[in-house]
Amino acid sequence: xxxxxxxxASGLLGSELTSGKYLKKYKIISISRTSxxxxxxxxxxxxxxxxxxxxxxxxxxxxxxxxxxxxxxxxFPNEAYKLNxxxxxxxxxxxxxxxxxxxxxxxxxxQVYDGDGFFLEKNINLSNYYAYSKYIGELKASxxxxxxxxxxxxxKSKTLKxxxxxxxxxxxxxxxNNINVFEDVWFNPISIHNLCKMIELTVEQKVEGTxxxxxxxxxxxxxxxxxxxxxxxxSTSNMKRAKITDAKFxxxxxxxxxxxxxxxxxxxxxxxxxxxxxxxxxxxxxxxx
Numbered sequence: 001x002x003x004x005x006x007x008x009a010s011g012l013l014g015s016e017l018t019s020g021k022y023l024k025k026y027k028i029i030s031i032s033r034t035s036x037x038x039x040x041x042x043x044x045x046x047x048x049x050x051x052x053x054x055x056x057x058x059x060x061x062x063x064x065x066x067x068x069x070x071x072x073x074x075x076f077p078n079e080a081y082k083l084n085x086x087x088x089x090x091x092x093x094x095x096x097x098x099x100x101x102x103x104x105x106x107x108x109x110x111q112v113y114d115g116d117g118f119f120l121e122k123n124i125n126l127s128n129y130y131a132y133s134k135y136i137g138e139l140k141a142s143x144x145x146x147x148x149x150x151x152x153x154x155x156k157s158k159t160l161k162x163x164x165x166x167x168x169x170x171x172x173x174x175x176x177n178n179i180n181v182f183e184d185v186w187f188n189p190i191s192i193h194n195l196c197k198m199i200e201l202t203v204e205q206k207v208e209g210t211x212x213x214x215x216x217x218x219x220x221x222x223x224x225x226x227x228x229x230x231x232x233x234x235s236t237s238n239m240k241r242a243k244i245t246d247a248k249f250x251x252x253x254x255x256x257x258x259x260x261x262x263x264x265x266x267x268x269x270x271x272x273x274x275x276x277x278x279x280x281x282x283x284x285x286x287x288x289x
Contacts, residue, residue: 003027004203005056005102007043007091008064010035013107013192015158017062022196023203029056035161043087049094057098060203062105063091063141066134070111073130074252084133088140095144103206104146105199109134110187110214112150114255121150121210121264128252138210147202148210150260154279155192156286164192169225170287173234180242181225186257188218191279198271207268212260215276227277231284 002025009018009030017023018030030037031052041048043065053061066084067073073080088106095101111131113119126132138148154165163171172179190198190213198213219227222241229236244254262273274282 002059003029003056004060004062005029005031005052005058006062006064007031008066009037010159010161011064012157012159012162012164013153013195014064015162016155016192017064017196017199019158022200026060026203029058043090044082046090046093049090050097053094053098053102057100058102060103060105061091061095062107062199062203063088064107066107066137068109068130070128070130070254071251073133074128077129077133080129080133084130084137085140088137092140092144101145103203104141104144105202106138106141106146106148108138108148108150110150110152110189110212110258110260111255113258113260115257117257118259118261119212120261121212125255127255130252131255142210145206145208147207149199149202149213150210151195151213152187152189152258153192153195154189155283165189166228166283166287169228170232170234173229173232173236173239176235176238178238178240180240180247181222182244182247183220183222183241184243184245184256185221185254186218186259187221187224188214188216188259188262188276189279190215190273191283193282194274194279198265198269201269201271205269209268211265211268212262213265213273214260214262215274215279216262217275217277218259219276224276224280227280228284231281232287
């Protein structure tokens with residue numbers, strides 16, 4: 001059986017991807033820095049990366065590693081560089097040492113976009129250090145045979161260590177806490193489940209390049225929150241629309257519009273991605289189980 005090495009397997013996405021529901025044709029070998037996975041590896045350490053690749057000799061590597069805390073990246077850019085860039089540098093450099101080079105699937109972010117319209121892959125607009133570090137990581141990942149997926153995802157978390165946007169919304173709404181949701185931030189995320197299915201598809205087809213991966217017909221985050229609450233019949237009396245420009249607690253700038261044009265992915269992989277309203281309905285059911 002072909003081995004797949006999943007890096008960052010203990011995180012929000014990794015916990016779902018390694019749950020046993022996906023990649024059933026492969027033997028999944030999970031990697032994290034300190035968690036209960038098959039191996040513990042610090043990807044910032046080149047020698048450790050070389051050692052694990054020479055040991056496992058995977059056919060495919062799925063890289064989910066990175067720091068996603070936007071404010072922390074802005075405050076500690078060196079930390080962002082180490083986790084979002086150096087880890088990829090070490091990985092790609094170590095791949096070059098192998099006689100049989102594995103295919104790399106690298107997960108990036110929709111925050112490399114900002115401005116007007118539905119963004120094509122070429123329409124880069126970096127507006128904070130998180131986006132900058134992720135984009136530099138992409139450039140390194142592209143130096144080997146790879147699929148780079150720019151995405152944003154949501155769904156019920158399988159790990160106690162990380163919570164998703166909908167985890168937070170569900171908890172706050174159930175507790176009837178006062179919350180603000182941003183009406184001036186637009187996005188088109190995909191459910192964790194369907195993201196994992198699309199990662200599975202990229203592993204099967206191994207189409208090289210950089211692709212936007214999300215859901216069709218995006219919306220602003222306030223509409224997303226109200227739609228999610230309505231689907232679950234949760235009261236929205238304590239939820240108010242607000243503008244991110246008025247959020248004093250955020251230190252780093254956030255993009256106002258990250259809606260991606262998905263046509264390149266749909267055409268190259270011959271798939272129709274779901275609408276965001278369908279994804280919200282699908283995810284809402286997870287909270288009723």
